Amino acid sequence: MMWFLSWPDALKYILTLMLAFSVLSQTILTILSLLRYPRSYSLLLESIMEVFVLFAIVVFTLMHGQMIHSYDTTIIAPIAYVVLRSVAFVLITLTGLLLTAIVRKPSSLFIIILSFPLLPFLESRLTGSFAYLFFAAILLLLLRGIVLSLRRLKEIRSRISASSIKNTIDSIHTAVLFSEPDGLILLINEQMLRLMNAISGKLQRNAKEFYDYLISGELEPGMQREEFEDQILLHLPDATVWIFSLSKLKIKGKDYFQLAATDITRQWNLTVELQRQEAELKVKSEYLRESIDNLQLLSGERVVRNAKLRAHEVLGQRLSLLLRSIHNGDTLDHNLLNSLSRGILDDLKAEQSSPSPEEELDGLSQAFASIGVSINQEGELPSDEKISRIFADIIKESVTNAVRHGFATEISVKITGEEEGHQLMIINNGDLPSRPIIEGGGIGAMRNMVEPYSGELDVVFDQCFALTVKVPGGEM
Secondary structure (H helix, E strand, O other): OHHHHHOOHHHHHHHHHHHHHHHHHHHHHHHHHHOOOOOOHHHHHHHHHHHHHHHHHHHHHHHHHHHHHHHHHOOOOOOOOHHHHHHHHHHHHHHHHHHHHHOOOOOHHHHHHHOHHHOHHHHHHHOHHHHHHHHHHHHHHHHHHHHHHHHHHHHHHHOOOHHHHHHHHHHOOOEEEEEOOOOEEEEEOHHHHHHHHHHHOOOOOEHHHHHHHHHHOOOOOOOEEEEEOOEEEEEOOOOOEEEEEEEEEEEOOEEEEEEEEEEOHHHHHHHHHHHHHHHHHHHHHHHHHHHHHHHHHHHHHHHHHHHHHHHHHHHHHHHHHHHHHHHOOOOOOHHHHHHHHOOHHHHHHHHHOOOOHHHHHHHHHHHHHOOOOEEEEEOOOOOOHHHHHHHHHHHHHHHHHHHHHHOOOEEEEEEEEEOOEEEEEEEEOOOOOOOOOOOOHHHHHHHHHHHHHOOEEEEEEOOOEEEEEEEEOOOO
């Protein structure tokens, strides 16, 4: 090592820095090698080799320190650290040979070559060349430590390790822990720790005790417990809702337990809102049913009222004529009374008979307008009385179904007549059915109305509910 004394100071400082960085890089490499997972015999042997290489670099540092001390004191010291140098070389050589023979890793022989400067007899024989061999060995060890450290770091990031598993479960929002059957916690993430602290006020050491607390423990004010399908549902003071589930796992013949908690706040709020809307819809549906049922009662009352008005009109006309005859002094003979009474029953019956289809549709439009339902009609009913009656009945049935089942507020009725027949189209803005329509008394009855006339009835609900009726015949 005395040949170092003749080197420039700059090279001496560079060598000192190289040794310092070699110790640092090799220390990092050793730590990263020990962190590799899963454990295996080959990885363990490689980690032992890195420990011995670190030991060798430390010995190189001691040799360099001896050289610096000799330079400062101008005293040439004899070869030192013979035992440490020999032990380090033997350890590296044996480990390198084992790696080559067992793991089939010939690159380990390169480390043995780099450890040659540790041999005391080599220093005495090479004399001036030993300094260059020492410098080259330190440089290569530094480069090796940096390259392998980067490679180990990339390998750890791409492999599953204990730390990567912990980091992964800590990154998820779901709270989870794994434990032994007796409750000993093996793995727990940060979210579960936060829930433990929020629910029980402390960090639980035993998973079984914590689950018992979830089931029957006394909760803090502002918390609420519910059972849902054999699971525990908790409402926390921060307005969040969590559902806890306990499951049994069997891994390599051994039993473990997993306790998981999922944040269902959004789903719970949506469920509550849907239940509220469903209750409102039931109330509105019942109100609509009552309103539709009252339409028939109102229609009957309207018929009675019209009959009274008609009786008042018919009888009033004849009574007026009778009073005028008396006032004029006419003789009330049999012929006069017979002429006044003739046709009274016919006139009364004519008004009490069924209203025309047009009148029925007018009454229907007025009745539904009273409950906020608009019926817009375009076109006139066919001149054929039977077809006109059928169209009116279909319109009444469709309007009733649209309001009762689809909660429609706007209904459009379009009637057209062509050379090949009559067409009726009814469209409403009500809710579309959630499943395919099964024809029953409503649509089935309407279809039966038009079949005797070779008519067709189609129902389409794509963007809106539309009912189309076609009946062959002439123009209207």
